[in-house]
Amino acid sequence: MSRVTLRNVWRTYGEQVVLERLNLVVEAGEFVTIVGASGCGKTTFLRMLLGQETPSRGLLLLDGTPLAAEPGPERGIVFQRYSVFPHLTVQDNVLLALELARAPLLGRLFGRARRAAREQAAAMLDAVGLGAFATRYPAALSGGQQQRLAIAQSLVNAPRVLLLDEPFGALDPGIRADMHALIRQVWKASGVTVFMITHDLPEAFALGTRVLVFDKPRVDPQAPQAYGATITYDIPLRGRGPVAVPAELVRKLTPVAEAPAHA
Numbered sequence: 001m002s003r004v005t006l007r008n009v010w011r012t013y014g015e016q017v018v019l020e021r022l023n024l025v026v027e028a029g030e031f032v033t034i035v036g037a038s039g040c041g042k043t044t045f046l047r048m049l050l051g052q053e054t055p056s057r058g059l060l061l062l063d064g065t066p067l068a069a070e071p072g073p074e075r076g077i078v079f080q081r082y083s084v085f086p087h088l089t090v091q092d093n094v095l096l097a098l099e100l101a102r103a104p105l106l107g108r109l110f111g112r113a114r115r116a117a118r119e120q121a122a123a124m125l126d127a128v129g130l131g132a133f134a135t136r137y138p139a140a141l142s143g144g145q146q147q148r149l150a151i152a153q154s155l156v157n158a159p160r161v162l163l164l165d166e167p168f169g170a171l172d173p174g175i176r177a178d179m180h181a182l183i184r185q186v187w188k189a190s191g192v193t194v195f196m197i198t199h200d201l202p203e204a205f206a207l208g209t210r211v212l213v214f215d216k217p218r219v220d221p222q223a224p225q226a227y228g229a230t231i232t233y234d235i236p237l238r239g240r241g242p243v244a245v246p247a248e249l250v251r252k253l254t255p256v257a258e259a260p261a262h263a
């Protein structure tokens with residue numbers, strides 16, 4: 001688990017300002033959910049936390065130290081799809097995550113170290129409910145099981161920060177409920193600091209200890225690229241029990257075509 005600090009972080013691509021003036025302190029062990037209109041920079045924000053992108057301006061700190069500008073085992077990520085290696089079995093997917101972290105040059109452990117890693121991978125698979133599927137290939141898993149595997153793969157190195165980019169977006173509602181229970185359980189057990197993007201507002205409010213809303217507070221119709229999104233709402237939820245989704249947010253984030261006629 002880790003404290004994450006952003007000080008006046010900006011991300012631009014050429015003339016396009018995607019994110020601007022991000023200031024944030026997230027305490028170790030928080031579960032931060034992130035919502036915002038499509039294209040407003042949520043994934044870009046996560047990619048900066050992962051180290052796949054660097055801020056164009058400003059400071060991004062992990063426990064007070066500037067974040068390494070490349071992904072490392074202290075940060076794990078799960079995407080909506082395609083996070084796992086299709087040509088490896090379930091157990092080898094998790095084992096590889098351990099081998100890449102512990103033997104970055106060879107990507108392979110030997111002897112006692114490999115046996116220990118195998119045991120650890122098996123324990124992780126049990127923890128996410130995939131113990132019985134260890135020798136299957138991902139193609140023979142359901143969507144929910146594939147996401148369980150992706151979660152196991154990203155958690156096995158005990159990251160300090162877990163980044164989730166719409167991890168349950170492609171799953172049926174019943175399976176999503178199971179996944180919510182799982183992610184809550186692994187978050188509580190590990191104390192990892194979580195950042196999760198979702199398009200589902202009730203999911204954001206049900207899982208998060210804090211909801212961040214990304215939006216563009218300034219828009220110039222003559223120069224749509226001139227201004228970026230920032231954090232326009234920072235809603236604390238921890239210790240408040242179930243919180244209803246504010247109607248104003250529903251209106252803001254529901255695409256016009258989907259909004260009810262009377263809205």
Ligand SMILES: Nc1ncnc2c1ncn2[C@@H]1O[C@H](COP(=O)(O)OP(=O)(O)OP(=O)(O)O)[C@@H](O)[C@H]1O
Binds near residue numbers: 042043044045
């Ligand atoms: N490598 C890049 N080069 C140029 N532009 C980029 C790059 N990465 C992202 N962008 C731009 O940044 C903007 C934000 O993209 P991003 O994927 O972060 O949005 P998002 O909020 O995650 O969207 P969605 O909800 O649809 O997934 C988009 O206009 C995108 O085209």
